[in-house]
Amino acid sequence: MSNQEEGSTITGIPYFAALSWSIYHLKIALLTSSSSSAMAKSQALQSNLDVDYVISYRFAKTDKAKAVAKFEELCEALANVGLQTEVRNGDSHSVLLFVRVASVEHLFGEVYRSRVRDWVHGVRTAAPSKVTRESLEAEPLYEAERLRIIYQLITNPASEGGAGITPKEGEWENVESVFALHDHAYNKDWIQKWTSSYFLKTEDLDDIRNRLGEKIAFYFAFTQSYFSFLIFPAGFGFFSWLFLGSFSPIYGLASAMWCTVFTEYWKQQEIDLAVRWGVKGVSNIDVRKREFEPEKTITDPITGEQVGFFPASKRFQRQLLQIPFALAAATSLGAVIATCFGIEVFISEVYNGPLKSVLVFIPTGILTTVNPILNTILTQLATRLTQFENYETSGAYQKALTQKIFVMNFIMSYLGIFLTAFVYVPFGKVIVPYLDVFNVAVRPFAEDEKQLHLHTSSSWSINPDRLRKQVIYFTVTAQLVNLGMELVVPYLKRRGFAWFKQMQSDRAVKNGGASPSNAANDPPEDAAFLERVRKEAELDVYDVTTDLREMVIQFGYLSLFSVVWPLTAVSFLINDWVELRADAMKICVEMQRPTPWRADTIGPWLDSLSFLTWLGSLTTSALVYMFWNDHTGPSGNPSSIQLWALLLTVFFSEHLFILFRFGVRTVISKLDSPGLQKERRERFLVRKQYFEENLSQLNNMPTLSEKGGEITRKSLEEDARQGSLRDSTPELRFWGRQRGWRESAAVAKSLIERAQNETISERKKEL
C-alpha cells in the first residue's frame, strides 16, 4: 500500500484515489465468487498459470457427436501450430480450452513473418536479421506483441502459418470467444497509479501500449493530450465568463484558434507516438477482410496470383446508397428532434394550462425512448450498408462505417442546438405561431382553448436563455449521465446475467439434475482460478472506437458552441479527468482483456476532428455576430439580421481560420520531435552501416595522378607515331595529343602565357 500512500501524499487527492480504490476492490470481489477462500482468491487473481489464451467453446446448439468432432479438430489445429492445450469445464454447455505456447519455433516463425512484413511495408527501417533467434534477442517481445502474435497464430489462415480458428464464424461458430486473461496484479497498480496522479506521463502511455497494444494506447494518448490541452480554454473560458460574458468575439477567436492548434498538434503527436512505438505505417498494411465477396477472380497484375476482384465502379454505385441513407438518417432523426423541440417550445412558452411543469418533460421522454431505438436501427442499417459496399480491407471498411456513424452522431448531438441558435432565435416570431399544431400533445390537459393558443403574436417573445440552458445541458448533465451509464450499465447487466444463470442451475438442482454446478468437478486447487476464468469469459468485449467517438463528439461541443457558454471547457476538463480513470477501470473490471491490436493513428476520427474544427470557425463567428449585440441575440424576427454582414463575418472568419491553420501547419512541420529524430537516426544508422559495408572498397581507389608521365623525347615521338597512324579514328587522334594531366597542364601553361603576352603587347602598343 506504500505505493498508494505515496501517490496520495504527492498529489493530495486521496479522496478519489481511495474511493475508486475501494470500488475496484468491490468489483474484483464481485468478479471472483464470494464463496472461495480469500487466500485462494488472491492467489487466483495473482497468477494466470502461464495461460496465454482461453478459448470458450459452446456446444448448446450443436449435437454431441458433431461438437466432439469439431473440438478434436480444434485441438489438433492448435497443436499443429505449436500450442499446448488443457481442457476444463466451462459454465453450462461450454468448455474452456486453455492454450499456451509449447514450441517457440512456431512463435518465432510468426514473429519473424510479421517483422519482415513490417519491414517491407516500411514500418521498420532495418530488415530483421536473417537468423530469427538473433533478431528476437536483438528486440525481445513486449507483452502486447507476444499476445498479438499468439492471437494471429490461432486465428490466421493455415496458409499464413496460423491455425485458422475464426471465432463465431463459419465452421468455427462453436468457438464463442478467444481471449487472454487479465493481469490483475498489473491492473491493480495501474488503477492505483492513475487515480492518484493529475497527469499521465508518456511512460504511463508506454505502459498501456506494452500491455494492451497500440490501438488502445492511442485512445488514451489522445484523451490525455486533449485533456491537457483543455486547461487553456478552461482557464480562458473561466476568465471570459467572469469578465467578457457569453458570445465574446475574443473568446470565440481564442477557442477557434485553440481547436485548430490542438487538431494540428495531435496530427503531429500521432506520428511521434507511432514512431516511438515502432508502428508508423502499420495502417498501410492491408488486412484482407474475410467477408469480402469478390465478383470474379483475376490474375493480380502485381503478384501474378489469382485474387478476388470487385470492380470499384460497382462499389461506387453501392456507395451512392449512402446519399439516401444520409437523407433517411437526417430526416428521421431530424424529425424526431425537431418535433420534440417544437413540442417543448410550445409547452414551455405557449401553453399555459395546468400540469405545465409535468408536461414539459414529454419531449424529453420521447427523445430518450425514440432516439436510442432509432439509433440502433440506423447503426444496423449503416453496418449492413457498409458490408454491402463490400470492402476488401478491414481498414477501408472501418473508415466507411465510421463516417456513417459520425454523421448520425453529429445529427443527434448537435441538431438540437443548431435549431435553437439558427432557427428558433432568429425566426422564432415567425415560426412559433405555427407550433399550435402541437397542442394535440396537451389538449387533454387543457381546461379551455385559449390555453392552447398564442394570444397575440406580439405578446410572445423568444426566450433568450434557451440556447445557454441547452448548451449547459449537453456539456454538463449529458456528460455526467453518460459517464455514469458507462460504469453502471455493464455492471447491472452482468449481475442480472449471473442471477439468471443462478436461477437456471437452481431449477436444475430442484429438478434433481445431475450436477448442481460445473465447479463441482473442478480440481480443488484450480477451483478459484477456474471460477475467475468463467467470470471473465462472460464479460463484454471492449470496443475502443465508442470511447473515441465520445471524445470527438465532446470536442465538437467545444469547437461549435462553447462561445455560448465559456465554462464548457471547465466542465470537460473535470469530466475527462474522471473519464480517463473510469475507462481504465472499465477495461480492467468490466471487459474481457482486449486483444492488443496495433494502430498508428486514431483513424477516421481524425477527419471528424478537422471537420468539426472547420465548422466551428463558421458557427462561432455566426453566433458571435448574431448574439453579441446584447447577449440575447436577435429579437426573433429575421429582419433584424443583416444577411450581408452575417455572411461577411462568416466568410472572413473562415478564411482567417484557413490561413491560421496553414500557419500552424508550417510551424509544426518545422518543429523537430523526439519521434522524428528517432526515425531519422534509425535511417541514418542503416545507411551508415550499408555504406561502411560496401563503399569501403571504393575509397581506396587508385588515383591517376601518378600515371601521367613527364614529356620526354620518347613520348613525343610516340605521339607523332600515333598521330601519323592512318587507321586511327578522330577520337583517338583528339585524345592522343596529351597524355596524363601533366601534359594538359603544360600545354595550358604555354597557351595562357601566349595569351597574356598578347594582352601585354597590346597594352604596350596602346601607350
Add this chain to the structure above:
Amino acid sequence: MSNQEEGSTITGIPYFAALSWSIYHLKIALLTSSSSSAMAKSQALQSNLDVDYVISYRFAKTDKAKAVAKFEELCEALANVGLQTEVRNGDSHSVLLFVRVASVEHLFGEVYRSRVRDWVHGVRTAAPSKVTRESLEAEPLYEAERLRIIYQLITNPASEGGAGITPKEGEWENVESVFALHDHAYNKDWIQKWTSSYFLKTEDLDDIRNRLGEKIAFYFAFTQSYFSFLIFPAGFGFFSWLFLGSFSPIYGLASAMWCTVFTEYWKQQEIDLAVRWGVKGVSNIDVRKREFEPEKTITDPITGEQVGFFPASKRFQRQLLQIPFALAAATSLGAVIATCFGIEVFISEVYNGPLKSVLVFIPTGILTTVNPILNTILTQLATRLTQFENYETSGAYQKALTQKIFVMNFIMSYLGIFLTAFVYVPFGKVIVPYLDVFNVAVRPFAEDEKQLHLHTSSSWSINPDRLRKQVIYFTVTAQLVNLGMELVVPYLKRRGFAWFKQMQSDRAVKNGGASPSNAANDPPEDAAFLERVRKEAELDVYDVTTDLREMVIQFGYLSLFSVVWPLTAVSFLINDWVELRADAMKICVEMQRPTPWRADTIGPWLDSLSFLTWLGSLTTSALVYMFWNDHTGPSGNPSSIQLWALLLTVFFSEHLFILFRFGVRTVISKLDSPGLQKERRERFLVRKQYFEENLSQLNNMPTLSEKGGEITRKSLEEDARQGSLRDSTPELRFWGRQRGWRESAAVAKSLIERAQNETISERKKEL
C-alpha cells in the same frame, strides 16, 4: 528525310514542320562558323569525339602565374577522380579543358554511391546488389544519368569522392562553366519529330528524360498534359462563346471544375511519372547548400557528427522580412500599374483634346519601361532576402525563392485585370472624377481646360468593353510577344556578342597583335569541332523554372478570368502547341546543353497551381454575379450591387469548389495507374524474394500432432506421480493434467457428453 515526310503526311502539318525545320538549319548555320567547309561542319556536328564535359577556364582577370598554377591543380583534381583531360585554346583569355571518363572504377563508384543513397532514401525499392559491376549490368546507365554522375564527379567535394570543382565559386572562380556538348544528331531528330506531330506520347517524354534528365522532362510532361487538357475548355469555350456569351455561369462552372480536375490529375500524374522514371522521392534527398552559413557547430543528435547549425527561430525572424518585402513589391508594382491604369482611363475616357490617339500609349510606354526595371530590382531583392534567410538545403531555398517570385508575378500579371473588374467597373462613377489628377500627363497637349475635366459625372459612363479587351490583350497579344521574345532576344544577344568580339579581335589585328584569331593554331582536323565548341561555350545556361513559371501564370489567366472571354483556352491551346516546340528548339540551339538534374515534381509551382485554382473559384463566381445580368456589368455606381448576394455567390461557389475538389481527390486516389502498379510490383518482388530467402525454413516445421501419445495406464501413473510431487509449481500441475491434444480432446469429449446427458435427463423430468 523519310522521317519528316512521314511525319508531315500523317499529321498533315508540313508547314510549321518545314518552317521550324529551316529555322533550325539556319540557326545551326549561324552557330557553326559560315567559313568552315560543309563537310567539316556536318562532321563537327555529328560527333562529340567522346567528350563528356567541357570546362571553360577564363583567366582574363588573374595574373599568369596564379592562373597556370590553378589550372594545374584543376587538371590534377580531375585526374584523381579518373577523368582524362585535353586542353585546347578557347576564345581570347580562356582555355577549353575537355574531359572524359578514363577509369570506370571511379565512375562506377559514384554510380553506386548515388544508388545506395537512393535506396536508403526509398527512391529505389531494392538495395543495389553489393557488387558494383553486377548492379550496373542489371541496370545500365542512361545518358542523362551518366552525365549527371560525371558532373557530380567533377563538382562534388573530395570528401564525397568528387573533384570538388565549383564553377565561378571561391577558389574556382576561374572556372567559367562546366557543360556537356550538344548531341546535334539527336536534337535534329527531336525537333523534326515534334514539329511534325500534334501530340507528344509518353515515349517522347521518356526520350527527353533519357537525354536531358527528369527535371526538364517534368517541365515538358507538365506542359504536354496541360496542353492536352486545354482541348476541353477550348472546345467548350468556343461553344459558349458562340451560344452562351461571356460571363455565362455554365462556362464558369465548367472551367472551374476543369481547373480543379487538371490540378488534381497532375498531382497524380507527377507521382506516376516519378515512379516510371525511378525518381520518386528524390526531392527528399537533401542537397546541402554550399552558401549555408551555420551560426554555430553542434553535434548532430542523429549522426553524432559535428554539423553547422542555424536556429529555426532566428531564420523565422529573418523570414518575417518577407512581409515588408511583399508589401514593398505590392505597393511599388501596384502603384505603377494603378497609375498607368488611371492615366490610361483618364486619357481614353476623360481627355478629349488633340493627340488623344497617340497619348493613349503613354501608360503602355511607362509600363514597358518601368516594370522590367522594377522587376529586376525586386527579383534581386528577393534573391538577396532568400539568401539572407540562410537555408540549409537548396530545396528549401528554391521553395522560398519561388514563392517570392510568384507573388511578384501574380501582381504584375493579374493586378491590372483585377483593377478593371473589381474597382473600375463597380466603382467607376465614384472614382473616375478623381482621375483629373492625371491631367498633368496631358496638360501640355490640351488646348483648353475643359478638355482636361469630366464635364459632368453623369455624362461619363464606364466602358463595358474594357475588361474584355484587357483579358484578350493578356491572353493573346502578350502571349505572342512573349513567345517571340523567347526566341529572338537570345539570338540577337548572341549575334551582338559575337559582333563585339569580332570588333575586338579586328582591333587586335589592326594593332598588329600576335594572333589574329584563336582558331589559327588549332589542329586543322579539329578546327571545325573546336569552333563549334567555342560557340556553345558562349551560349546561355537554360533555366527550366522560367518556362514553368510562364505556364503557371498562363494557367492563372484561365482559372481567374477566362469567364470574361471564353476563347481564352483556344488561344492558349494554339500558343502552347508552338511553345512546346519553341522551347525544345531553344534548348537545342540557343542554350548550352543543360546538366541533367533529377526531380520528382514541378516543385513549389504545384502550390501556385492549387492556389490559382482556388482563387479562380472566387473570382469566376464574383465576375459571373456582377456581369452576367446584361454582359456589361454594374453601371459603375456601387449601389447597384447587392453585397449580400455577391458574398452569398462567392461563399457558395467556394464551398462547392472545396467539395468538388475533395470528390475529385477521392476518385483519383482510387484510380490505379501504371506507375503505382509498377511501384507495388517492385515492392512485392522484394518481399517475395525476402520471404523465400528466409521463411522457407519456417514452413517445414515439426507439427506437434504426433507428439500427443495415447492415454495408457503408464501415462496415467506418470500423471499421478507428477501430481503427487511436492515441489511441483501450480503451473506444472495445471498444465500436467493433459498431455498432447488427443488427451485434451478426450477429456473434452467426456465433459461434452455429460453436459448433454444432463440436459436430456432434465428434459425427461420435465415430461
